[in-house]
Amino acid sequence: MRGAVISVVIVVTLLIGAGAGFLIGGIGSSPPRANTSVSATTVTSTLYSTRTLTLVQGSGQLGPWNTTTSFPGAHPPSSCIASQGFIYCVGGNGNATYFAQISSDGIGQWKRSTDYPVPIAGESCVENPDYIYCVGGVSQGPGNQTADKFGRTVQVFYAPLTASGFGQWAQTTVYPYVAASPACTAYSSRVYCVEDSFNGSGYSSPPLGYSADLSTNGVGTWVQSTAPPTGISGCTAIGGYAYCFGGGICIGPGSCRALSYSANITGGGIGNWSQTTDLPMLSGTPYVTAGPHVYYFSVPVFYADPSDGHVGPWVATTDYPGQYPSTCASDGTFIYCIGEDDTAAYSQVGAPNPGALVLLNPPPYFPEAEYLTPAWNGGSGCSVTFAGGTVQGAPCFTPDIDEAVIFDCAVTAATPTGCETTVVSPTNTAYNYNMTIWYPVYNATIPDSNCKFLPSGYSSPFTGWCISISQYSFVIAWQLQPVSPP
Numbered sequence: 001m002r003g004a005v006i007s008v009v010i011v012v013t014l015l016i017g018a019g020a021g022f023l024i025g026g027i028g029s030s031p032p033r034a035n036t037s038v039s040a041t042t043v044t045s046t047l048y049s050t051r052t053l054t055l056v057q058g059s060g061q062l063g064p065w066n067t068t069t070s071f072p073g074a075h076p077p078s079s080c081i082a083s084q085g086f087i088y089c090v091g092g093n094g095n096a097t098y099f100a101q102i103s104s105d106g107i108g109q110w111k112r113s114t115d116y117p118v119p120i121a122g123e124s125c126v127e128n129p130d131y132i133y134c135v136g137g138v139s140q141g142p143g144n145q146t147a148d149k150f151g152r153t154v155q156v157f158y159a160p161l162t163a164s165g166f167g168q169w170a171q172t173t174v175y176p177y178v179a180a181s182p183a184c185t186a187y188s189s190r191v192y193c194v195e196d197s198f199n200g201s202g203y204s205s206p207p208l209g210y211s212a213d214l215s216t217n218g219v220g221t222w223v224q225s226t227a228p229p230t231g232i233s234g235c236t237a238i239g240g241y242a243y244c245f246g247g248g249i250c251i252g253p254g255s256c257r258a259l260s261y262s263a264n265i266t267g268g269g270i271g272n273w274s275q276t277t278d279l280p281m282l283s284g285t286p287y288v289t290a291g292p293h294v295y296y297f298s299v300p301v302f303y304a305d306p307s308d309g310h311v312g313p314w315v316a317t318t319d320y321p322g323q324y325p326s327t328c329a330s331d332g333t334f335i336y337c338i339g340e341d342d343t344a345a346y347s348q349v350g351a352p353n354p355g356a357l358v359l360l361n362p363p364p365y366f367p368e369a370e371y372l373t374p375a376w377n378g379g380s381g382c383s384v385t386f387a388g389g390t391v392q393g394a395p396c397f398t399p400d401i402d403e404a405v406i407f408d409c410a411v412t413a414a415t416p417t418g419c420e421t422t423v424v425s426p427t428n429t430a431y432n433y434n435m436t437i438w439y440p441v442y443n444a445t446i447p448d449s450n451c452k453f454l455p456s457g458y459s460s461p462f463t464g465w466c467i468s469i470s471q472y473s474f475v476i477a478w479q480l481q482p483v484s485p486p
Contacts, residue, residue, distance in 0.1 A: 059350045060290070060292075060293035060295075060303040060304075060305060060315070060317070060349060060350065061303075061315075061317050061318070061350065061351070061352070061353070062295075062301070062303070062317045062318040062335070062347045062348070062349065062351070062353065063318065063347050063348040063349075063350075063351030063352065063353050064318065064347065064351075064353050064354070064355060065318065065320060065321045065345045065346070065347045066106060066345060066346055066347070067106075067321070067343065067344070067345050068105075068106030068107045068336070068344045068345060068346050069100065069106065069107045069108065069109065069110060069344060070342050070343050070344055071089070071098070071110060071338045071342040071343075071344055072098060072110045072112075072342075073089075073092060073093035073096060073098060073342065074093055075092045075093055075342075076092055076326035076327060076338050076339065076340055076341075076342055077089035077090060077091050077092045077093065077098070077326070077327055077338060078090060078091025078092045078120070078121050078122055078123055078137065078327065079091050079123055079124060079125040079134065079327060080125075080327050080328070080329040080336075080338065081125055081126070081127045081132060081329050082102060082329040082330055082331040082336065083127050083130070083132075083161050083331075084130070084161070084163075085101060085102060085103070085163075085331070086099050086100065086101055086102060086161070086163065087099060087100055087102050087107060087329050087336055088113075088132060088161055088165075088166060089327070089338070090116055090120065090123065090125055090132075090134055091116070091120045091121050091122065091123050091125075091134075091137060092121050092326075094119040095115035095116045095117070095118065095119050095120070096112060096115065096116075097112070097113045097114060097115065097116055097165075097166050098110050098111065098112055098113060099111060099113050099165045099166065102331060102334070102336055102346075104333075104334065104348075106336070106344075106346050107336055107344055107346065111165060113164075113165030113166040114159065114165060114166040114167065114168060114169060115169075116134075116157065116169060117155075117157055117169050117171065118139045118153075118155065119139050120134070120137045120138070120139045120153075121137055121138050121139075122136070122137040122138045122180055122181045123135060123136055123137030124136060124137075124179075124181070124182045124183060124184040124193065125184075126184050126185060126186035126191050126214075127161070127186060128186055128189055128191075128214040128215075130160060130161055130162075131158055131159065131160055131161060131214070131216065132158060132159055132161055132166070133156065133157075133158040133172070133186075133191060133214060133218075133219055134156065134157050134158070135156050135175055135179060135182050135184050135191070135193055136152070136153055136154065136155070136156070136175055136178070136179030136180065136181070136182045136193075136195070137152075137153055137179075137180065137181070138150070138151040138152055138153065138180050138181075139151050139153050139155075147178070148178050150180075152178035152179070152180040153178060153179070154174040154175045154176070154177060154178050154179065155171060155174055155175075156171070156172050156173060156174055156175055156218075156219050157169045157170065157171055157172065158170060158172050158218050158219065160216075170218065172217075172218030172219040173212065173218065173219045173220065173221060173222060175193070175210070175222065176208075176210055176222050176224070177195075177198045177208075178198060179193070179195045179198075180195075180203070181195070182194065182195040183195070183232055183233065183234050183235040183244065183246075184235065185235045185236050185237045185242065186214060186237065187237035187240075187242070187265055188265070189213060189214050189215065190211055190212065190213055190214060190265075191211060191212055191214055191219065192209065192210075192211045192225065192235065192237065192242055192265070192269075192270060193209065193210050193211070194207050194208070194209050194227050194228065194232060194235055194244060195207055195208060196208075196231055205230055205231045206227065206228075206229050206230065206231075207227045207228060207230075207231055207232065208224065208227050209224065209225040209226055209227030209269075209270060210222045210223065210224055210225060211223055211225050211268075211269050211270065223268060223269060224269075225268075225269030225270045226263060226269065226270050226271065226272060226273060227270075227273070228244045228259075228261040228263075228273045229261075229273065230259055231246065232244040232245060232246040232259070232261070233245065233246025233258070233284045233285075233287070234246055234286075234287040234296075236287070236289040236294055236306075237265060238289065238292060238294075238306050238307075239292075239306070239307060239308070240264060240265055241262050241263065241264055241265060241306065241308070241309045242262065242263050242264075242265055242270050243260065243261070243262050243276075243294065243306045243311055244260070244261050244262075244273075245258055245259065245260040245261070245279060245287070245294075245296065245311070246258050246259070246284060257278040257279055257280055258278065258279035258296075259275060259278055259279075260275065260276045260277055260278055260279060260311045260312075261273045261274065261275055261276065262274060262276050262306065262309040262310065262311060263309075264309060274309070276309070276310050276311040276312065277304065277310070277311045277312025277313060277314060278314075279296055279298070279302060279314055280302070280314060285297045285298050285324045286324065286325055286326065286327055286328055286337075287328075288328040288329060288330050288335055288337075289330065290330035290331075290332055290333075290335055290349045291330075291332040291333075291349065292305050292306070292307070293305055293349065294306060294311070295317075295328070295335065296314070297320055297324055297325055297328065297337070298324075299319065299323060299324070299399070300316045300317075300319050300399065300401060301316070301317050301318065301319050301320055302314040302315065302316055302317070303315055303317050316401065318347060318353050318356060319401075320337065320345070321345050322339045322340070322341070322343065322345075324339075324340070325337035325338060325339050325340075325345075326338050326339060326340050330349070332349070333348065333349055334346050334347065334348055334349065335347050335349060359467050359468075359469065360467070360468040360469060360470075361450075361467055361468050369399070369477040369478065370397035370398055370399050370477055370478055371397060371398060371399070371401055371403065371404035371405075371475055371476065371477040372395050372396070372397055372404065372405050372475070372476040372477065373395075373396045373397065373398050373403045373404060373405055374396070374403075374405060374423055374424070374425035374426070374431065375395070375396055375423070375425055375431035375432065375433060376425035376427055376428040376430075376431035395423075395433065395435070395455050397477070397478060401475075404475045404476075404477070405423055405475065405476070406469070406473055406474075406475055407419065407421065407437065407473065407474055407475070407476075408472050408473050409421060409437070409472075410439065410468065410470075410471065410472045410473060410474055411472060413437045413438060413439040413451075413466075413474075414438075414439065414440065417436075418436045418437055418438040418454075419436065419437045419438075419439075420434070420435075420436050421434070421435055421436075421437070422434050422435070423435055433455055433456050433457075434455070434456040435453055435454065435455050435456065436453065436454045436461075437451065437452070437453045437454075437466070437476070438451060438452045438453070438461070439451035439452075439466040439474060440466070441463075448465065449463040449464055449465055450464075450465055450466055451463070451464055451465065451466035451476075452464070453476060464476055464477065464478055465477065465478075
């Protein structure tokens with residue numbers, strides 16, 4: 001456990017959840033698995049901002065994830081786009097391409113379509129009405145005469161998109177240098193790509209930017225443009241601005257963030273870049289644009305609404321059912337994702353999630369928080385040494401609210417003796433620890449704290465912020481990076 005005095009957030013209830021369940025002593029029923037801080041009426045993020053937002057039509061919150069038809073390839077695709085009621089996927093499986101119909105019922109039957117001209121992975125594909133354009137990637141197969149010895153290529157291909165799949169692929173204007181994993185986006189019949197600088201053998205920051213016109217005849221001449229000042233993992237274009245995010249910076253132990261940038265799109269390229277709202281998570285995970293929203297599939301999943309060159313705030317929403325998807329595509333109404341194991345799932349944009357946590361008293365001014373979890377999560381555990389012995393199962397904390405222990409003893413926690421309970425890991429019962437929780441505590445000496453908890457093995461309780469999710473239930477979290485009120 002982290003030393004000294006810590007500001008913490010807590011949620012309490014009995015939870016037995018698939019894959020991430022916790023057993024907590026006390027009275028009460030078993031609520032649904034904690035998914036995220038969202039309800040049908042409010043949306044609250046305790047991981048970036050504590051603002052409460054009204055969930056209105058057009059909100060970017062995600063509904064529950066539903067499983068759908070698995071991807072048929074041996075590996076997940078590198079790039080997918082959604083267009084005209086279909087999803088089209090390229091890369092990761094040699095030359096093979098696949099497509100399927102999409103709807104509110106998920107992904108239909110996958111069908112193999114016209115082979116990509118070369119075996120490819122890591123390419124970046126964009127859509128311009130009824131056409132797909134794929135830039136760069138890595139190919140070590142025959143036919144790629146413009147790749148270096150590592151297979152990194154300058155080749156760009158395009159094809160029409162139809163209800164019957166991909167049309168015939170054709171080669172078009174090559175990229176200015178080998179681009180193993182460019183970040184490309186399209187806006188107003190022009191493609192904008194960012195890739196780290198290439199020195200003849202490897203890549204480094206700062207990246208370089210290029211843009212070119214898109215038409216039914218392919219990609220026009222590439223023109224160098226401005227690029228963000230640091231490496232990024234993805235870009236999108238909304239409302240006349242380009243937004244790129246990724247890379248990362250650590251501002252203290254345990255507090256790392258991915259940077260976000262924006263720049264206005266001009267007729268011939270991109271204007272000057274400026275930094276905007278950072279992602280409160282350092283992760284090079286997939287992203288997808290759905291209408292005016294951008295989703296970043298870290299754990300937890302975050303979304304933001306870029307507008308007029310500003311991103312944010314990034315708000316936590318319903319987590320993906322696997323740890324991370326491999327690639328995602330959206331038609332603006334639904335998001336369709338394919339996992340690393342080829343399983344697929346989809347979620348509706350702007351839909352309430354009945355299984356989500358409703359945070360009734362979010363903590364004040366916590367830009368980042370971690371939540372108390374069991375001492376064993378199936379892959380690793382934590383322990384603490386104290387006065388001559390080691391206790392298996394001292395409290396662990398994680399940024400994923402899906403894994404938060406939910407206590408259902410709010411009634412006894414409000415008494416002078418507190419709630420005495422045992423946290424037991426359902427995947428390894430040897431990892432358990434006793435804990436006493438007092439909530440609410442109105443005379444807490446630490447600012448912005450409303451409760452105390454005392455794990456076994458400690459002589460003095462820790463202070464934190466307990467978040468109620470019902471009359472009887474709450475969770476525990478702590479603040480990673482304190483900030484001043486906005």
